[in-house]
Amino acid sequence: MSDEEWVSVRDRWLSPLLIAAEEIVELHMNEMFAYGEPVSRYYRKFQQQQRMGIHGLLTEAVQQLFAEEGEYTKYLQELPRKSYVLGEKWAEQEIPQQVLLQAMYNLRHHAYEGVRRACTEAQARETLLSRLHEVLSVRYHHMMRGYMASKDQKISHLHKQKLGIIGQMAxxxxxxxxxxxxxxxxxxxxxxxxxxxxxxxxxxxxxxxxxxxxxxxxxxxxxxxxxxxxxxxRKNEAVNNRNEIVELHPLLDRVHELAKHYLVEKDVNLYFHYWPEPVRVWAIPDHVEQICHNLIQNAMDAVATNGIVRVHTSLLASESTVCVTIEDNGCGISEQRKKHLFEPFYTTKEKGTGIGLSVCKKLIEEMGGQIEVYSTEGKGTRVELRLAAVVSAESAFLAR
CATH class of the missing domain: 1.10.287.130 (Signal transduction histidine kinase, dimerisation/phosphotransfer (DHp) domain)
Structure with a gap:
């Protein structure tokens, strides 16, 4: 077609195709919502962003279908670079590859069908479909190149990091x-x-x-x-089924008895203060005992002669959580050291292995709990362990 004929085609069919683009977006979104995991979950989580992005992509593509020959050629020349950058961006946003591939396949199918339905003029329809195929093919090919190149670069970087960590641990x-x-x-x-x-x-x-x-x-x-x-x-195995209802205070009493043997070597004041009512948690008893024993020993190592280490429990009924707090008035932890606290074999102790806190974090996470460390250099450290509570009605009333 000449440029004059193409202008005439644009005047007749641009508006219908822009309207069709709106319908294509809705069809695409509805089908993605109904698709299996992880596609449907991703689309429901980011539906507004997906809707806007797909609408923008289709609108741009439809407008370029009607561009004059020189303008269209220039657009095709710039499209590979723009698409490559877009693919890199999507990789950085951690869009799963399965989601991306399914979205492209679905959108491409609906775009072709939408043009066929909206444009009833045979010659114009064939030309538009030819351009649409060219635009989408270039866009998706180079977008996937950018996506995969970014993923490969990230995998390579993570592999180098992993080798470095393995070397340090070894x-x-x-x-x-x-x-x-x-x-x-x-x-x-x-x-x-x-x-x-x-x-x-x-x-x-x-x-x-x-x-x-x-x-x-x-x-x-x-x-x-x-x-x-x-x-x-060990890998992230599912261990939640090993959790059981644990009476927390008797378990901490056993930890207290073990810690007393360590007190003989060091002149430290160790105090235990419990929530006034019995406290039960979902946990693995051996894990809790090992974690608390490690953290109390760390606290006693951090304090000077006549230093103070306190262990106390509290029930956060509104969060269905029990908090075990271990705090000391020792040397504290610098901001630089805090960044490495849970790294294996990182330690500032003369006789330490640097593995205790890493194990504590691993064990608490296996039970579905959390560990937080708060510290001020020269003033002391507070470590909070949070475990899922088995909250009774009476305990909930007292916690108010």
């Missing part, structure tokens, strides 16, 4: 394993010398028993380290 694990092994090796040599004596004295036998006890302690240390490492390494 180095930390090797260092922590080597220390107990060195101790065990040394005392095994001493025991061998004791056994080589023909008539070992009573003192030698006592030292022999002491060496065995030290080796046993180091083996237990290794076992705890490996267990903690496996907790961090």
């Amino acid at each position: 180095a930390g694990m090797a260092h922590e394993v080597r220390n107990p092994l060195t101790t065990i090796c040394g005392f095994l040599q001493l025991m061998r010398k004791s056994l080589e004596q023909e008539n070992p004295s009573a003192a030698d036998r006592e030292r022999f028993v002491e060496y065995i006890q030290i080796c046993q302690h180091e083996v237990q240390t290794l076992d705890k380290l490996v267990t903690s490492f496996l907790i961090l390494a």
Whole structure:
């Protein structure tokens, strides 16, 4: 067609096709809402953004269908770059690939059908469909190129990060394993010398028993380290079905008894204050005990002689949550250290493994709970554990 003929076609069919574009958007949205997961969930969550974006894309495409030849050629030349950038943007917005592919297929189908229905003039319809096919093909091809290139770049970056983390964890694990092994090796040599004596004295036998006890302690240390490492390494398994109703205060009493042994080594004041009524939570008892024991030990390590560590519970009935708070008046944590608190093998303790807080976070999340750390350098630290509460009517009344 000449430019004059094309202007005549535009005058007759541009408005009907713009109206058809509105209908295409509605058809597309309704079908996406009815589609299976994750397409329907995504469209319902971002329906306003999707509606506006698709309407804009269709309106632009319809208008370009009626552009004069020179203008249309220029548009096609610029379209690959614009589409590539759009694909990168959608990748950054974490739009699932399945959603994107299904949306493009559906929209393309409805666009072709919409033009066929709206334009009844055969020659004009065929020309418009030819241009529509060209525009959508270029747009979707280069958009997917941008999308996949961005995803590949992100995957490559994450892979490098993962390798770096694995290297750090391996180095930390090797260092922590080597220390107990060195101790065990040394005392095994001493025991061998004791056994080589023909008539070992009573003192030698006592030292022999002491060496065995030290080796046993180091083996237990290794076992705890490996267990903690496996907790961090395991995949995000579904463990909610292991949660049970736990009486929290008796469990914390057991933690208190264990912590008393550590108090012998350090002159620290440890206080437990409980919510006035019995408190029950959905949790895994061993997990709660391990988390609280680790956090209390950290708090006692952070305080000076005669320092204070307090553990108290509270019921947030409005949130159906129980909060276990462990706070100290110790050295506190700097802003720089806070950024790395839950990273495996990150520690500032001389004898620390840097794995305790990472394990605590993993275990609390497996129970569906949360852990938050609040600290001021030089003043102290407060750690809050939040677990799902089993709230009775009486407890709810007292919590008001």
